[in-house]
């Protein structure tokens with residue numbers, strides 16, 4: 283069996299995909315794809331290693347480092363590195379597994395992988411982060427390369443960490459190559475990469491709104507969780523498009539605006555960005571006095587009536603109970619900026635609503651599709667590195683918009699082909715996106731003799 287009993291997060295991600303495939307007509311039409319699913323559930327390779335580094339007090343510290351090289355049928359392994367104390371093999375296998383199909387949906391040549399360490403960046407000095415990254419790359423560097431495996435950021439890994447990691451690789455391997463994405467602009471990075479996941483999410487939701495006949499973002503109330511890279515740029519794009527952003531959060535609690543007209547402003551987001559750059563909690567946000575801070579909470583049950591909910595923090599951050607409150611309060615779009623942001627129970631609730639309430643139902647978009655903009659622009663960064671050229675902001679942004687549109691339409695098309703949908707019912711984006719990504723990967727694996 284592909285799932286080990288100690289891998290609850292991977293089991294959840296695998297079951298979500300497998301169930302949507304089972305409940306569609308895919309396996310009736312193509313029974314051979316069951317074999318492809320069985321094979322694709324096991325990573326091609328898992329690398330585990332020790333990371334020893336020295337803290338500022340001169341003490342030895344040790345962490346567990348990993349890289350899951352899950353699937354390379356569509357291109358070099360591609361996916362972020364997560365630095366967080368919760369990191370373990372189950373979490374990285376879930377993220378790596380999702381990444382395979384997400385990357386397929388971008389239409390670019392990227393396989394799927396994920397890595398990281400159970401290192402906690404919170405409260406660490408720049409020197410400690412640098413020494414950790416150098417030591418981490420000393421081992422990881424033996425297993426990656428511009429044509430082999432191209433890591434990037436995820437939770438706990440931003441521009442600064444990518445810089446230290448790239449520097450360590452460059453010096454150890456004596457190679458300046460596009461081995462990481464999310465690089466600085468003067469040394470191979472792409473314009474729009476920092477913004478890409480958040481912007482792409484908003485572009486995707488805009489397509490959902492248009493499909494539902496609800497116009498664009500102007501005048502909509504949007505609840506966002508998280509306050510890292512994805513949440514920041516999703517919020518900025520929502521505000522730019524005329525929406526009201528009524529919440530943000532971090533692991534310490536949520537910031538919520540109650541007034542009907544109140545919204546976080548671009549200045550508020552800049553203030554939060556600089557707090558987060560210093561690894562500080564949102565409790566330190568002084569704001570304009572209009573928000574309230576709810577300690578230890580996620581925003582969903584405190585935001586009141588919202589049109590759109592964008593989970594942008596981490597996995598399983600919307601429970602069934604929170605999903606019920608969102609539905610009761612009239613929310614009609616939930617799209618994940620985070621990976622596996624909703625629990626299976628929350629997804630089941632959204633999907634049941636979709637099947638019973640026709641066009642007035644809530645529409646759920648999985649992270650695999652809705653947040654693929656980040657890795658998509660990573661793919662564009664790889665393309666620019668191969669050309670040794672840099673594209674303009676406008677070119678990258680246009681390509682990002684096109685990719686989000688293609689990902690959205692691929693989900694709709696597969697849903698129409700393989701998922702029974704009653705007259706007047708919105709199509710299942712979770713089933714459609716899973717099927718579209720899966721078929722692409724399964725076919726490439728078959729062509730290359732990975733299964734037969």
Ligand code: GLU
Pocket residue numbers: 360361362363432433434435436437463621653654656657658660
């Ligand atoms: N960590 C991001 C994701 O979950 C980006 C990965 C990348 O750019 O390679 O998709």
